[in-house]
Amino acid sequence: MTKTASQTPETLAPRWNDQGLIPAIAQDVETGDVLMLAWMNAEALALTLDSGEAVYWSRSRNALWRKGETSGNTQRLVDVRLDCDGDTLLLSVEQRGVGACHTGRRTCFFYQPGSSDWELTEEG
């Protein structure tokens, strides 16, 4: 079956997974680099939209995670989009501080396929 643009609904709601979460991709508005992927619950998304600063849900700490609260590496929300089937968010952010990654790097994506495992990239 071929799907066409006309089948696209005018409005959509986020589809939370069975843990009540949705993946949120953060993209640097200046460089276009994909910085990280984190998760949001409904409260984190509402806080993000209200405050204009990225708030995620930490799955390891099981708590709201105001990005950069301790590190200062906050993310100012510039734009946010929901995807065609409502199960992923894309945040365009102004990344403050040294970067998005807890290791001090600008982006979290710095391992490339190696001979067996994945290896640190040179720029990492």
Place this chain on the structure above:
Amino acid sequence: MTKTASQTPETLAPRWNDQGLIPAIAQDVETGDVLMLAWMNAEALALTLDSGEAVYWSRSRNALWRKGETSGNTQRLVDVRLDCDGDTLLLSVEQRGVGACHTGRRTCFFYQPGSSDWELTEEG
């Protein structure tokens, strides 16, 4: 506790979730646009790396999904990175055909926050 770059392991393996999947973000190598988020199991990742064409795991069909197999909107793999904690992949791809989205759009991210639900963007 402050984490530093020196604590970053030299090698890393993908961390599959309890369904044996990992989220994979596809980014357009030409425009920098984030095109979509899909999921991979180990076989999909191996096929992607071997073939140089994006292969995902369809959670709705419970089957391997060779992106663009029927639509022609294939994705040539240019680069792939694993993130700092091994639970997300970032694919840099050359998007062929009309786009990544099943609606015929270039990218899947075209709903923006509205007064209640999320609304189609004008460019959508």
